[in-house]
Amino acid sequence: MRIAVTGREGQIAASLLEAAQGRSDMEVVAVGRPQLNLARPETVFKALEASRPDIIVSAAAYTAVDKAEDEPDLAFAVNAEGAGAVAAAAARLGVPVIHLSTDYVFDGTKDGAYDETDAPAPLGVYGASKLAGEVAVAAANPRHLILRTAWVYSPFGRNFVKTMLRLAGDRDEIAVVADQWGTPTSALDIADAILHVAAVLHGDKDFVSFGIYHLAGTGETTWSGFARHILEISKALGGPHAGVREIATRDYPTKARRPANSRLSTAKFAVAFGWTAPKWRASAEIVVAHLVGNSRNLGRRSRDSATDRLSGLPRSGSAPIKDSLQR
Ligand SMILES: NC(=O)C1=CN([C@@H]2O[C@H](COP(=O)(O)OP(=O)(O)OC[C@H]3O[C@@H](n4cnc5c(N)ncnc54)[C@H](OP(=O)(O)O)[C@@H]3O)[C@@H](O)[C@H]2O)C=CC1
Ligand SMILES: Cc1cn([C@H]2C[C@H](O)[C@@H](COP(=O)(O)OP(=O)(O)O[C@H]3O[C@@H](C)C(=O)[C@@H](O)[C@H]3O)O2)c(=O)[nH]c1=O
Numbered sequence: 001m002r003i004a005v006t007g008r009e010g011q012i013a014a015s016l017l018e019a020a021q022g023r024s025d026m027e028v029v030a031v032g033r034p035q036l037n038l039a040r041p042e043t044v045f046k047a048l049e050a051s052r053p054d055i056i057v058s059a060a061a062y063t064a065v066d067k068a069e070d071e072p073d074l075a076f077a078v079n080a081e082g083a084g085a086v087a088a089a090a091a092r093l094g095v096p097v098i099h100l101s102t103d104y105v106f107d108g109t110k111d112g113a114y115d116e117t118d119a120p121a122p123l124g125v126y127g128a129s130k131l132a133g134e135v136a137v138a139a140a141n142p143r144h145l146i147l148r149t150a151w152v153y154s155p156f157g158r159n160f161v162k163t164m165l166r167l168a169g170d171r172d173e174i175a176v177v178a179d180q181w182g183t184p185t186s187a188l189d190i191a192d193a194i195l196h197v198a199a200v201l202h203g204d205k206d207f208v209s210f211g212i213y214h215l216a217g218t219g220e221t222t223w224s225g226f227a228r229h230i231l232e233i234s235k236a237l238g239g240p241h242a243g244v245r246e247i248a249t250r251d252y253p254t255k256a257r258r259p260a261n262s263r264l265s266t267a268k269f270a271v272a273f274g275w276t277a278p279k280w281r282a283s284a285e286i287v288v289a290h291l292v293g294n295s296r297n298l299g300r301r302s303r304d305s306a307t308d309r310l311s312g313l314p315r316s317g318s319a320p321i322k323d324s325l326q327r
Pocket of ligand 1: 009010033059101151153157158
């Protein structure tokens with residue numbers, strides 16, 4: 001089976017490429033700029049057709065949450081029209097599309113984890129553009145899975161884990177908001193889940209359970225709880241360390257508002273596909289262990305191949321740190 005994923009250097013695309021390494025039953029082809037530019041929908045079909053996919057994973061997106069407030073037209077062009085063009089291309093090629101969306105479609109006012117029946121009400125441009133993308137994808141291709149995920153981190157691209165490790169190299173204490181709750185999710189786990197789902201779709205031509213699903217790490221925390229865990233693991237491994245000072249959202253002003261609660265219930269996904277993510281703490285250990293071993297690369301995008309960057313890295317399944325380092 002051949003899977004085409006949009007976005008070449010993105011966290012999920014890079015993690016999918018890595019996850020498919022060594023699998024004889026799956027080939028992942030990453031399709032990125034300049035051939036595929038979501039801001040120019042006319043590029044999309046040709047770029048995807050060339051990879052002759054059995055399934056398309058729509059992972060490329062405009063993900064700069066604060067910057068989106070200043071560039072709403074571009075954010076909507078990429079995340080709504082661009083996403084719709086990817087789903088339409090999949091429909092034209094006769095294949096299903098697996099589209100990634102976000103917890104930021106919710107406003108955070110729910111008392112509890114969000115499930116797929118909860119009404120979205122985004123607080124910012126990024127969330128609104130991703131919600132518009134969900135609508136465009138569903139309209140363009142009935143054979144769609146929209147996977148809403150959250151707080152994604154990995155050895156690749158830019159993410160909160162890398163930011164915390166970089167800041168810990170410069171200061172003794174990092175102030176981090178303690179009143180926003182969510183579910184950190186490793187892109188390595190998302191890649192495993194996507195390959196699992198792709199196999200289900202490919203093996204069952206009569207699959208009918210298309211629609212929206214929540215897919216996130218198991219458990220919950222705040223951004224400050226996440227930061228503390230990252231830095232404790234790093235310290236235990238001899239990497240950068242700093243204290244974490246809990247602050248309120250009002251003490252960390254940002255251009256875009258973020259939900260105070262964007263915890264995602266993953267029960268629907270677990271029942272439909274028989275797959276549950278590892279606990280977020282265990283998955284974070286794997287990624288931090290890898291990054292601390294490569295701390296010279298923190299904060300910039302490495303151009304190495306995904307395989308090189310992950311060689312020796314234990315896969316999801318939550319090996320304890322000591323075991324991780326011994327492998
Ligand atoms: N990161 C997170 O915390 C979360 C992400 N998501 C969703 O998951 C998906 C993947 O996220 P993630 O892997 O973290 O994203 P990244 O920010 O790591 O990567 C985004 C990718 O999109 C590409 N891209 C951006 N604009 C365009 C464009 N106009 N045309 C073509 N490609 C473009 C980028 O390409 P280039 O390298 O050329 O810039 C990059 O490869 C996205 O849909 C995102 O909304 C959902 C929840 C949380
Ligand atoms: C860097 C930093 C952030 N924060 C706060 C700001 C914010 O409320 C929270 C997270 O900050 P970031 O800007 O790194 O993360 P953010 O860009 O909000 O992350 C989001 O990205 C998009 C793509 C998604 O889809 C979401 O699921 C989510 O992962 O932590 C601190 O309190 N202290 C700090 O030093």
